[in-house]
Amino acid sequence: MTKLETLQHELLDLFTSNKETITGQDAPLLNEFRASAFDDFKRLGIPTKKHENYKYTNLESYLTGPEYSYELAPLNFEVNLDDLFHCDIPELATRIALVLNGFYYKHNRPVDLPEGVILCGLAEASREYPELIKKHYGKYAKAENDSLVALNTMFAQDGVFLYIPKNVVLDTPIQIINIAFSLMDLRITRRNLIIVEDSAQGSVLFCDHTLCGKSFITNSLTEIYVGENTNFDLTRLQNENGNSTQISNTFIHQEGNSNLTTNTLSLHGGLIRNNTYAKLNGENSYNNTYGLFLSDGNQHMSTFTNIHHAKPHCTSDQLVKGILNDTSTGAFNGKIYVDKGAIKTEAYQRNNNILLSKTAKMNTKPQLEIYNDDVKCSHGATIGQLDTNALFYIRSRGIVYEEARHLLMYAFANEVIGKIKLEALRERMIDMVDRRLRGELGACENCKIIHN
């Protein structure tokens, strides 16, 4: 039996032997999905490198490691997260909610929200708002053909639930801080659900942090439904320690005339795998998927996208950039899928990478699958190093080599950073990426993050 098969059996056993604890968390609607997810996970197994979608991401060495504990119920240790954590982005006016090891933090300060907007833990939502959960939970993330989704669905207990009702404009972004903090190495399951009803507007910022040097394996899944005429932004900032493994799945369902942007900035982490699935299910909708990753040491950062054009007249744009140093590896696996009926589709995809060291490795697989003739689709991918002519140009103007190199890398990254809509965050990111590229840790100072 391979290591991953052993792990699969361990996880299945863990579920069977703790079924009561898991189902006993007072989230009845979430429980309905567990049995079939269990079967799916049992059938599918953890993807190996033989799995086409995981060809370039070797999960084995990351998922099987030290003895991980599993938090099956929220820990009752009293830690005041407000003391431990302050977001230090100046002038970033957000409404903050904290999530600790996948569980919505009980002592979150109440935030002032427009009428009808709901922000709470997913477990709480499944008790309080069963009709919303029933309508959307598990509808976009299908467990039957993705074992990591199945694994998440099997163990999912809590996470964030956000509901923006019809015609409501949420002008201040909601900042969700996912904190991993434990005295033991830990597996974390996090499940979020975001519902944006017709003609509503909002934006969410996820910050993923580790507050200690322990090893974490996070399986995070976010389902997002956006109704007609909506405008929604999701920015994700991943800054975790080098022992952490994060598999983050985002499933997006867009109705007509909607406009959705995701921007994922991966600054630090052991293994980061971001899967984004978007289905454009209404005419005239727009989807933008942006990403930037900076990797060094022996980190692995991998981006997987699948943009599915199901209806006519939709536009999608993908831009993923990576800078790789040391022995780090990166992967991009993007797909544009256009259905038969989805005429007048415009879909673009671009992946640019810079390799800074001899030992860094990048694999990219930009794919198009098109079943329709009335489309404009393109994709492009480049892998290379900094432009020597540009370097020479800058140096000939009296700027030292290191600085010139830094300037170019920064300019390269800036294309993605420039797309961040929250100004304060953008400013901050510029600074963080700048420091990250200089080899300093781009940590938020007050996070007290222990990186290694």
Added chain:
Amino acid sequence: MSVENDKILTEVTQNEYKYGFTTSIETELIPKGINEDVVRLISAKKEEPEWMLEFRLKAYRHWLTMKMPKWPHLKLPEIDFQDVIYYAAPRKKPKYDSIDEVDPELIDTFNRLGIPLDEQKHLAGVAVDAVMDSVSVKTTFRETLAELGIIFCSFSEAVKEHPDLVKKYMGSVVPYTDNFFATLNSAVFSDGSFCYIPKGVRCPMELSTYFRINAANTGQFERTLIVASDDSYVSYLEGCTAPMRDENQLHAAIVEIIAHDNAEVKYSTVQNWYPGDKNGKGGIYNFVTKRGICKGDNSKISWTQVETGSAITWKYPSCILKGNNTTSEFYSVAVTNNHQQADTGTKMIHIGKNSKSTIISKGISAGLSQNSYRGLVKVLKSADGARNFTQCDSMLLGDKCGAHTFPYLEIDNESAIIEHEATTSKIGEDQIFYCNQRGLDTENAIGLIINGYAKEVLNKLPMEFAVEAQKLLQISLEGSVG
């Protein structure tokens, strides 16, 4: 406008396959199916030495452990490998000393295909090895070539006359364990062409192999081996056709190319196997493994292919850039219509320093067809300064077809510069309008645009082929628009 276009499209799709005739010639067949005895029988029929039989049996035994690949973007039907005849040969004398001894039916067949076997009447300087079903019928201009030391003959003759060369190079690029179809070919291959260009020789004429399937229910398994010694040059052409039949026929070939220091090999294919009728009935299943190795420094291999035929095409002409400063090019036009399916592309494996590769792929899909580009660019750690440029464009004609792109880029060296770009679109209505405005009717306008679209690739073909390919494109697609 669209009504008119639909009409034109219908006309085009009903175009008959013009090479679909059969030759009534007495054919020698062996029983259906495959087993060790069949492999031995084929080997015996070809009067092969013991080592060749050993090679075949090794391959056959390995094949038994393999499964048909499921990864291509193709709807592959179950193929019953026991329902195929693995050897068919026109009866009569297997070897001809002069053209007069060749069965007139055969000569007529090749004349109808536009491949004259008669050297006297031959205008263009092309040497042809004509292969019908499982055997080579005639190789022209052999003597002229022999004067220069060039060996150009059928594979079976090469096994007998140049066993050292065959032993040394056969299977060195495509080992018998390579893949399902290559292994099957290694076990049962019947004939093919062998070409050896000695050191410093520039082959004065185009060498060509013409493959023709004639017998029913048979599979064709040929093998081509081209060895270019130091400082040599050769341009090689390959053409193929088959009769129209309702059942599907299997074709699994291997092409191996070895280029030594400073050698250059240019390999061009116009693949026009019978594609099946407009309802998707019949047609050839074409599973081909083509691979070259730029073994020596500064060597060059270029693949040019025009793929218009076959019901299913599964073909990835590849190149291993082993030497330093080696170059490889891949130019492809793949056209699919009606129910055809194609999954084709290339692999460029960079091992040597400063190796360069260029990939230009143009896919055109019409009717209910599916056309995929699948390519790999792999740069190993040793390949400092590797350079690749890839462009794959797809054009869709009609709203029921599909065009797909599956590129794989695996880069393990920081000094490599790799670029990939791809677009998918239909013929621009504005382009058609522009042509219409200047007095071209829609049909001609589309022909013009398609030819312009494929020009980059067609330009790389040797002259005789370029004309044929252009005509072929026109037949397949002229006038179709979505």
